[in-house]
Structure formats: C-alpha cells, structure tokens
Amino acid sequence: MYPFQVMKFETLVELMEKAGQEHAANEALGTRKGPGRWEWIHYRDLKKMVDEARGGLAALGVKKGDRIAIISNNRVEWVVTAFAAYGLGGVLVPMYEAQAPEEWKFILNDAGAKVVVAATETIYQTIRGFGGEVPSVTRVVCLNAASTEPDSFAKLLEAGRNSPAPLAPVAPEDQAAQLYTSGTTGEPKGVQLTHKNLSSNVLASCSRFDFGPGDRSLAFLPWAHAFGQTAELYTFIYFGAALAINDEIPNLVANLAEVRPTILVAVPRIFNRIYDGVNKQMAEKPGIIRKLFKEGRALSARLRQGEKLSFTEKLTHNLADKLIFEKVRAKFGGRLRFVVSGSAALNTEVAELIDALGIDVYEGYGLTETSPVVSVNYAGNRRIGSVGKALPGVEIRIDHSATEDSTSGEIIVSGPNVMTGYYNRPEENAQVLLPDGSFRTGDMGYIDRDGFLFITGRIKEQYKLENGKYVVPSPLEEELKLSPYIANVVLYGENQPHNVALVVADVAAILAWAKHHGIALGNLETNPEVKKLLMGELERYSKTFKGYEKPKDLLIITEDFTTDNGLLTPKLSVKRPNVIAKYGAALKKLYV
Incomplete structure (x- = not known):
C-alpha cells in the first residue's frame, strides 16, 4: 500500500524534529x-507544544541527565512531556496512574527524579505530600490543574513561550528513558534505555510493516x-500516522467504531x-449458522496455507464472510x-479464529530490556503459534544449558536494542548481561529451521512436581482461559503429587448457565454443580496437555486478579507469588 519510507534518525529528539x-x-x-x-x-502543533514544554522544563532547572517523572495515562501532554525531556537531554521516568503511591515513592527515590508531572489533582497532592521522603523532587506539575494555577501544565507551556530553550546536544548513546519493570517478583527495577536502543528498535520494526500517513x-x-x-x-510518529487516544476501556468498542x-x-x-464473545454468540445461533461458521473457519485456514478452493467452497467461504465474519x-470500524x-x-486457537475473521494478526515478542521488540511476524513471513523472526540487526540464540531441555532453552538476545543495564543494580546486571552485552531473557523457547521463534514458557515460573x-x-493457563466459564486461572503444584488449579469463575457466564439449567447457585464458590462444570471445562481445555500437567482438582474464587488487589501488574501480568501467598494455604488443602 505504501512504499517504505526511510526517515533516518539516531535519537528520539531527531524523530520529533523531523x-x-x-x-x-x-x-x-x-x-x-x-x-x-x-x-x-x-504534527506541526504537537512539535510547537514540545518546544514550549522544553522551555518550561528548562525554566524549572532541568538539564542534561536529569530525571523527569510522569505519572499519567495516555494523553497529548504525555507525548509533549516525553519529547520535551528528550530535547533537554533529560531521562523520562514514566509511571502508571494505577500504581500504588508507595510504588511511586520507591521509583522517584530510586531514579532520583527532579521534576514530577502528575495527571490529576489527587496524584499531584499525593506527590506533594511525600515532602522530604522524596528529597530529589524540586517541582510537581499538574496536568489537570486550572491554567491559572502556578503548577499547571498551562503555566509550564507559558514559561516556555516566554523563555524558549534550544535543543541540547543529545548523542545516540545518551540515556533516554528509565522504564521500571512491573515487578511480578520483588521490587521494580529501572531499565536504562538509550536513544540508540529505542531509535534502532523503531527503525527495525518499521522496516517490517506497511504503514503510511x-x-x-x-x-x-x-x-x-x-x-x-x-x-x-514512536512507530506512528515515524510514519506520520494518526493515533486516537482511547479514554476508558469500557468505551473501547464504541471508540473503535468511531475512529x-x-x-x-x-x-x-x-x-x-x-x-470468547464470538463463540458465545455462535452457541446461541441456529445449527445451520453454527455449521457455516465452522466450515468458514476451516476454509479460511486452508486459504492461509495457500490452498485453492473449489467453486462451491468459495461460495461457502464468501457466505460465511458476509453473514458472520x-x-x-x-465492530473494529470496518477498515x-x-x-x-x-x-x-x-493462544494459537485464538489467533486462528481472528485470522479466519479476515483480520491478519502479526504476533511479536519482546521485553522492556530489549526496547522492547525482538522478533515479529509480518506479511509474507508469518507462522501462527510463533512470535516471528528476529528483527534486522537483532540476534537470537538458544541456551539449552539453562533449561536442561533438548528442545527449549533460554532465549538470549543481542543487538542495538539491548539495554545498558538496570539502574544501580550491579548484581542483577551480572546475572542477565553477558560479557558481550547479550541479554538473558529468562524466557524459554526454540527456533525452527525457518528461523521462527516459539515461546514455551518462563524459566522462573516453571516448577517441579513431586515425581x-x-x-x-x-x-497451559492460556489454554484453560479459553473456557467461557473461566475468567482467570493459576496452576499450582510445586513439590506436590499433581497439579491443581485456582480458578477465577466468570460469574456472569455461570449465572447464565445456572439460569438456563434451573440450578439454584447459593454460594457459587462451594456449589458442587459449579465445581462439576468447571472440572469438565478444565478437562476439555487440557486435552493437549501431558498427563502430569493436567489439574486434578480446583479451588473456585470469584474475585478476579486486579492491580487494586495486588495480583496484577499495571501491564496486566499475573503476580504469581502474590497469588500463591494469598491462596496457597487453601490450595494445599486440596491435597489432603
């Protein structure tokens, strides 16, 4: 659709300028x-705001090497703050509004942040309330404050208009950002990423995709x-494309239709x-529609594999596409x-369904420590179930000695995208960074003969059964979560004779099931009929598991994992140690 454009840049400062x-x-x-x-x-007005914010930050005393923290969800001012900081040679330290105040305090102290940009009045007052507990912070700016307030973002921009600041000399090797890992285990670590790390990753990623203005x-x-x-x-900025900012997750479907x-x-x-939604809808449709859906999916899979369809098969596929897909x-807007x-x-089955719907899904793999993209599928080079081939300039190798597995080993990454290290964490750096600068990811996987990378798990999460x-x-948990009655699940079995499962029930789905079957639920978590249903779901969705991997019993809960209860990270990864700490005693009783 678009000829690949080459807009050369070596720093994020250059990216915004160009x-x-x-x-x-x-x-x-x-x-x-x-x-x-x-x-x-x-873009012209965005750059103008960046220039003004750069002047405003400079007026607050920000200079090269200073840390500028921002605690905010996505918004225009987030982008403006980031690029204004880069333009002064500053280091951006972004945080989530959903994080606990104690995490903000830890990160501000660990990074030594000088200026904090807070999204809301509540966050602004919280940071101000830390006082001497965060001694490095000299100023807090509030994005939502009235323009007349001295600490408002509007006043920051006004100061920049009155006292413009030139771009600082920024080299590719200079640090651009300090991103804190979510901390599924232990305290968050500050990942130091340079302009070269991030710029090289943007350029390599952009070379794989057909974007345009x-x-x-x-x-x-x-x-x-x-x-x-x-x-x-950064990728959309590179291509001069447009990004609408979703305001609230509940509005996502409506916003997709509008944008x-x-x-x-x-x-x-x-x-x-x-x-889940498509399968639930299909379950309520007449048999002829369910049959058409099944046949349409199968024909889509054959087309993806390069097979030719007969005239009748083409008609069937077109009909499935018109009536269902x-x-x-x-719902995505149709474009x-x-x-x-x-x-x-x-999950492979999920990817195959999305693909059957006529939406090409290109799955990739990466980590914060690799800026983040390591590999990705792309047009003409896609294998469902894999996370694609290494980006240009990135090398992936598999270390089998780390897993003692002849198939899967630890994934080791080298290239210009690999971080310079964790901030002030020499011991952790020694564990993950090899002498040649390569990074031990802690992830397990293998590369097939065509160069596609497959992820098989995470080394720290694996555990040994009693046998x-x-x-x-x-x-395995991703497979089990395909059940419409399971909202979330964690397997448990370290040093035990077999696996059991902690199942977060999909309450709405189970209530509908109970009503359909005339079952009085009472306490859903202890209802024997619900347990029978969910054990059947575990058996159904674990058919591909090895015998010892299958859960033999389960504990039902109705409280899902969230950031508020400390069981999810801000990027929605399960904090497994926290889950086990909370429910471990109850899970152990399943073995008695």
Whole structure:
C-alpha cells in the first residue's frame, strides 16, 4: 500500500524534529471530547507544544541527565512531556496512574527524579505530600490543574513561550528513558534505555510493516510500558500516522467504531475477549449458522496455507464472510488492515479464529530490556503459534544449558536494542548481561529451521512436581482461559503429587448457565454443580496437555486478579507469588 519510507534518525529528539517538519499537516493525536467527537492535534502543533514544554522544563532547572517523572495515562501532554525531556537531554521516568503511591515513592527515590508531572489533582497532592521522603523532587506539575494555577501544565507551556530553550546536544548513546519493570517478583527495577536502543528498535520494526500517513489507530496500550511506547507511539510518529487516544476501556468498542482504525497494536487479552464473545454468540445461533461458521473457519485456514478452493467452497467461504465474519470486523470500524499483538503469548486457537475473521494478526515478542521488540511476524513471513523472526540487526540464540531441555532453552538476545543495564543494580546486571552485552531473557523457547521463534514458557515460573516432572504453567493457563466459564486461572503444584488449579469463575457466564439449567447457585464458590462444570471445562481445555500437567482438582474464587488487589501488574501480568501467598494455604488443602 505504501512504499517504505526511510526517515533516518539516531535519537528520539531527531524523530520529533523531523516528524514535525515532514508530517506537519498530518493529524497526530486525537482526544475524545464526547460521543462521536474527537479533537485532533496536527504534527506541526504537537512539535510547537514540545518546544514550549522544553522551555518550561528548562525554566524549572532541568538539564542534561536529569530525571523527569510522569505519572499519567495516555494523553497529548504525555507525548509533549516525553519529547520535551528528550530535547533537554533529560531521562523520562514514566509511571502508571494505577500504581500504588508507595510504588511511586520507591521509583522517584530510586531514579532520583527532579521534576514530577502528575495527571490529576489527587496524584499531584499525593506527590506533594511525600515532602522530604522524596528529597530529589524540586517541582510537581499538574496536568489537570486550572491554567491559572502556578503548577499547571498551562503555566509550564507559558514559561516556555516566554523563555524558549534550544535543543541540547543529545548523542545516540545518551540515556533516554528509565522504564521500571512491573515487578511480578520483588521490587521494580529501572531499565536504562538509550536513544540508540529505542531509535534502532523503531527503525527495525518499521522496516517490517506497511504503514503510511493515511493510517489511523486507536491507542489503548499504556505508553508507560515499552511495548505501547515503541511499537505504537514512536512507530506512528515515524510514519506520520494518526493515533486516537482511547479514554476508558469500557468505551473501547464504541471508540473503535468511531475512529475506524486501519491498524491496531494490541495485547492477547483483547483477542481473548473477541474469541470468547464470538463463540458465545455462535452457541446461541441456529445449527445451520453454527455449521457455516465452522466450515468458514476451516476454509479460511486452508486459504492461509495457500490452498485453492473449489467453486462451491468459495461460495461457502464468501457466505460465511458476509453473514458472520464481516459483522465482527465491523465492530473494529470496518477498515482494519492488520493487527500487531505483543506483551504476552497469543493462544494459537485464538489467533486462528481472528485470522479466519479476515483480520491478519502479526504476533511479536519482546521485553522492556530489549526496547522492547525482538522478533515479529509480518506479511509474507508469518507462522501462527510463533512470535516471528528476529528483527534486522537483532540476534537470537538458544541456551539449552539453562533449561536442561533438548528442545527449549533460554532465549538470549543481542543487538542495538539491548539495554545498558538496570539502574544501580550491579548484581542483577551480572546475572542477565553477558560479557558481550547479550541479554538473558529468562524466557524459554526454540527456533525452527525457518528461523521462527516459539515461546514455551518462563524459566522462573516453571516448577517441579513431586515425581520430578517440570511444569511450565503460563502456556497451559492460556489454554484453560479459553473456557467461557473461566475468567482467570493459576496452576499450582510445586513439590506436590499433581497439579491443581485456582480458578477465577466468570460469574456472569455461570449465572447464565445456572439460569438456563434451573440450578439454584447459593454460594457459587462451594456449589458442587459449579465445581462439576468447571472440572469438565478444565478437562476439555487440557486435552493437549501431558498427563502430569493436567489439574486434578480446583479451588473456585470469584474475585478476579486486579492491580487494586495486588495480583496484577499495571501491564496486566499475573503476580504469581502474590497469588500463591494469598491462596496457597487453601490450595494445599486440596491435597489432603
């Protein structure tokens, strides 16, 4: 669709400078102002705001090497703050609004942040309330404050207009950002990423995809995380494409219909919801529609494999597309060309369904420590179930000595995207960074003969059963979560005779099931009929598991894992140690 453009840059400062010039008239960022109403800022105006904010930060005493923290969800001011900081040679330290105040305090002290940009009045007052507990902080700016307030973002921009600041000399090797890992185990660590790390990753990723100024997306991944920041924000800026900013997750479906994106960057949880929703809808349809859906999926799979369909098969596939698949695509706005998925493993069955719907899904793999993209599937080079081939300039090798497994080994990554190290963590750096600068990911996988990388689990998560067999739980849990009655699940079995499962019941689905079958539930968590249903679901969705991997019993709960209860990280990864700490005693009773 678009000839690949080469806009050379070595720093994120250059990226914004060139985007502001070459894409000046293009829509850059859209903000929802109400149902069907979006306010767009163009690249020329975005660059103007960045220039003003740079002057404002300079007026606050920010200079090269200083840490500028921002605690905010995605918004125009997030982008402005980031690039203003880069332009002064500052280091951006992004955090999530959903994080606990104690985490903010820890990160501010660990990073030695000088200025904090807070999204809301509540966050602003919280940071101000830390006082001497965060001695490095000299100023807090509030994005939502009235323009007349001295600490408002409007006043910061005004100061920059009155006292413009030139761009500082920034080299590719200079640090650009310090992104804190979510901390599924232990305290968050500050990942130091240079301009070269991030710029090289943007350029390598962009070489794999067919983007252009006419493309549009809906941004709902947090830019405080490396995946949303590089694969979405910086990539779209590079191409001069438009990003509408999703305001609230409950509005996501409605916003997709309004924005009508051509490209999406998403995470598996979104596709799991689509999978669940489509299957629930099909279960309520007449038998002839269910049959057409099944045949349409099978024919789509054959087309993907390069097979030719007969005339009758083409008619069947077209009918399935018209009556079923097209209606699902319409929920995305009807213009979607492809989707890039990352941040966690995408279940193969889910990927095949999305593909059957006529939406190309390109799954990739990466980590914060690798800026983040390591590998990705792309047009003409896609293998469902894999996370694609290594990006240009990135090398992947497999260390079997780390796993003692002849097939899967630890994934080791080298290239210009690998971090310089964790901030002030020499012991952790020694554990993960090899003498040649390569990074031990802690992830397990293998590379097939065509160069496609497959992820099989995470080394730290694997555990040994009493019989000596190793279990890697994450991919197994993803399979079990395909059940419409299971909202979440964690397998448990370390040093035990077999696996059991902690199942978060999908309460709405089970209530509907109980009503349909005339079952009085009472306490859902202890109801024997619910347990029978969920044990059947575990058996159904574990058919591909090895015998020792299958859970033999389960504990039912109705409280899902969330960031508020400390069982999910801000990027929605399960904090397994926290889950086991909370429910471990009850799970152990299942073995008595």
